[in-house]
Amino acid sequence: MMEPLLRVEHLAKYFRSNAGQVKAVDDVSFNLYPGETLALVGESGCGKSTLGRLVIRLLEPSKGKIFMDGVDLSGLKGRELRKMRSRMQMVFQDPFSSLDPHFTVGEIIAEPLRNAGVPKEEQQKQVLSLMERVGLPGEHYFRYPHQFSGGQRQRIGIARALATNPKLIVCDEPVSALDVSIQAQILNLLRKLQKESHLTFLFISHDLAVVRYISDRICVMFLGQLCEICPTQDAYEHPLHPYTRMLIDSAPDPDPDVSGENRMLLQGELPSPVNPPAGCRFCTRCPYATEECKTVRPEMKDYGNGRFCACHHPLA
Amino acid sequence: MSEENLITVSGLRTVLPSKEGREVSLVDGIDLTIPGGKTVGLVGESGCGKSMTARSLMRLLDAPIYIKEGTIQFHGQNLASLPEKEMRSIRGHQISMIFQEPMTALNPSITVGKQVREAILLHEKVTRREAKERVIQMFRNVGIPEPELRYRSYPHQLSGGLRQRICIAMAMILEPEFLIADEPTTALDVTVEAQILALMKQLQGSHKMSILMITHNLGVVADICDEVNVMYAGQIVEHADKAELFHHPLHPYTLGLMKAIPRVRGKMEGELYTIRGTVPSMAQMPAGCRFCDRCPYATEQCRRERPGLRDVGGGHLVRCFREVIE
Known part of the structure; x- marks a missing residue:
């Protein structure tokens, strides 16, 4: 078995709100292997x-541990943390608010290099090569973000994330703000970069079609907890958790012959995160829920072949 | 037709x-x-x-x-x-309309029930009570749970899905x-x-x-x-x-x-197809077909002339010079 690049153990993040404590992430564990895309x-x-931000320590966890290459990130401070952080980067959803409008493209991409103490002459050389890798013409070096379209801004954001040669990139809805024709360009770019540099992606998305295209494995989350972790193909073809099935079934497909009757659709509303159901968090919306589900929280069980599911009544 | x-x-x-x-x-x-x-x-x-x-x-x-x-x-x-x-x-x-963002389409300082009732009172001569009853009935029709209670809610107290249901109720209330x-x-x-x-x-x-x-x-x-x-x-x-x-x-x-x-169901293989380039700016449209700069089939004619919408049979209209290959 391959050693994981990232090991997340019993991670939790609690926020205080006027209505009470919200367990935004509640006891989540998973592994991320080198070179894979986990959605x-x-x-x-x-x-x-929130989970994505915890992983690269933009947020401090309330409980739990994160190990990267065996090193416990939660114990790191100052220089050690900065060093570790240069190996994990983030690409954000909104290419309009994640780039500083006062800086030129060259300066934006060079910033992580400057922070890492790369000499000035070397910076420019590296920025130009990064721009080439993400498909931005070098003559755009002195332009400002507002002169670019959404897709090109996302390329700038990706180039910036690649600058420190990271191993792990957390992509938080990187194509959600983009039009379909541009979305395909960025998805293909991410796949190409992954192959070239053996990158590992944690790919956060609500778009199930995009996830099917880009990911190797999938983690399904509901109200702060994981329902199912499995190879992507299994989730789409024979999911174990009812929520996985319903989530995938509700996604509309651009095919008039498929949009049919066999789909299992969710009813009702999301329960309040302040006062989630005591047992399985999905029990109020689940057609298979029993008394057990209302009181006993299901444990994450191993179903073999890399499939894990937390459900008292799995589908298969 | x-x-x-x-x-x-x-x-x-x-x-x-x-x-x-x-x-x-x-x-x-x-x-x-x-x-x-x-x-x-x-x-x-x-x-x-x-x-x-x-x-x-x-x-x-x-x-x-x-x-x-x-x-x-x-x-x-x-x-x-x-x-x-x-x-x-x-x-x-x-004719009525529903919008993308239900939060901005609703007035945050008026209860959702009153907002929908307002639509009836503006167009029809009915009493407030009758109007209210119709609103509650419409809330029920669009699948809002506990419609009497929700009548008195403000938009921020509702989820995005419920807000959109309110907007649909408002658009539908006058049939x-x-x-x-x-x-x-x-x-x-x-x-x-x-x-x-x-x-x-x-x-x-x-x-x-x-x-x-x-x-x-x-x-x-x-x-x-x-x-x-x-x-x-x-x-x-x-x-x-x-x-x-x-x-x-x-x-x-x-x-x-x-x-x-990308597809949710069915076969998916290889790379996604990409449409090269970006949409031309409204102020600087190409002289010919507006898609010609991004089109893999573009010819000289496409760059010079503007294609019209033509019927290729059965009411299927297309704005393109390319001959259809069956």
């Missing part, structure tokens, strides 16, 4: 972005 | 005058028919003019944008030139003949999107209204529409029945879009 999917508010 | 058309739009041109005296056409000569009781899709990417088309039909254009040419026929009236006062009695009553839905599910989760689309289909069945569905999502089109119009850079580039469009897309832009979308 993190779920509805808005399920905690997937 | 035998059904009665509820709305017939011909040659609609909506322009934005610029300082130098030039005009930018945001909607550039659109012909559109909405048959009674059908759902017609208007698909395209950001900036293609699909929302501008909707706003033109509703006459909700922000100055200085205005309708320069064209007619919008609705029950023997031309909405494009109707005085604002008369338009006001049609808007919300016979319009024509509903314009501008990306009604784009801001919602897929699970809620599926619920809202099912609701719209059900309401259309029970109220026999026509819907113009504006969306960038071909999955939504496949789910809900009867006919589809594909828009690119201010023009309609292809029009066909849903099945025809998905099975035999003809315009290179439509073809490109379909190949560029």
Whole structure:
């Protein structure tokens, strides 16, 4: 078995709100292997972005541990943490607000290099090579972000994330703000970069079609907890958790013959994250829920071939 | 094409005058028919003019944008030139609209029940109590749980899905003949999107209204529409029945879009197809076909001449010079 690049153990993040404590991420464990794309999917508010931010320590966890290459990140401070951070980067959803409008493209991409103490002459050389790798013409070096379209801005964001030669990139909805024709360009770019540099992606998305295209494995999240982790193909063809099935079934497909009757659709509303159901968090919306589900939290069980599911009544 | 058309739009041109005296056409000569009781899709990417088309039909254009040419026929009236006062009695009553972002479409300082009741009181002479009862009944019809309780809620107390249901209730309360839905599910989760689309289909069945569905999502089109119009850079580039469009897309832009979308179901192999380049700016359109710079089939003719919409049979229209290879 390959050693994981990232090991997340019993990670939790609690926020205080007026209504009470919100367990945005509640006891989440998973491994991320080198060179793979692990997708993190779920509805808005399920905690997937919080989890992404915890992983690269933009947020401090309330509980739990994260190991990268065997090193416990939660114990790191100052210089050690900065060094570790240069090996993990983030690409954000909104290419309009994640780039500083006062800096030129060259300066934006060079910033992580400057922070890492790369000499000035070397910086420019590296920036130009980064721009080439993400498909930006070198003559755009002195332009400002507002002179670019959404797709090109996302390329700038990706070039910046690649600058420090990271191993892990957390992509938080990187194509959600883009039009379909541009989305395909960025997805193909990410795949190409991954192959070239053996990158590992944690790919956060609500778009199940995009996830199917880009990911090797998938983590399904509901109200702060993981329901299922499995190879992507298994999730789409024979999911174990009812929520996985319903999430995938609700996605509309651009095919008039498929949009059919066999789809299992979710009813009702998301339960309150302040006061989630005591047992399985999905039990109020699950057609298979029993008394056990209402009181006993299901444990994550191993079903073999890399499939894990937390459910008392799995589908297969 | 035998059904009665509820709305017939011909040659609609909506322009934005610029300082130098030039005009930018945001909607550039659109012909559109909405048959009674059908759902017609208007698909395209950001900036293609699909929302501008909707706003033109509703006459909700922000100055200085205005309708320069064209007619919008609705029950023997031309909405494009109707005085604002008369338009006001049609808007919300016979034609209504739902928007992408339900939070900004609702007034945050008034309870949702009162907002919907207001629509009835504006157009009809009924008592407040009768109006309230109708609102609660409509809330029930659009699947809002505990409608009496929700009547007194403020928009911020509701989830995105419930807010959109409120907006749909507001649009439906006067039983319009024509509903314009501008990306009604784009801001919602897929699970809620599926619920809202099912609701719209059900309401259309029970109220026999026509819907113009504006969306960038071909999955939504496949789910809900009867006919589809594909828009690119201010023009309609292809029009066909849903099945025809998905099975035999003809315009290179439509073809490109379909190949560029990853699928949730079915086979998926290899790299995603990409449409090279980006949409031309409205102010600097190519002289010939507007898609020619991005089109893999473009010829000299495409760069010189503007293709018109031509019928290739069975009401399938395409704005392209390319001969169809069967």
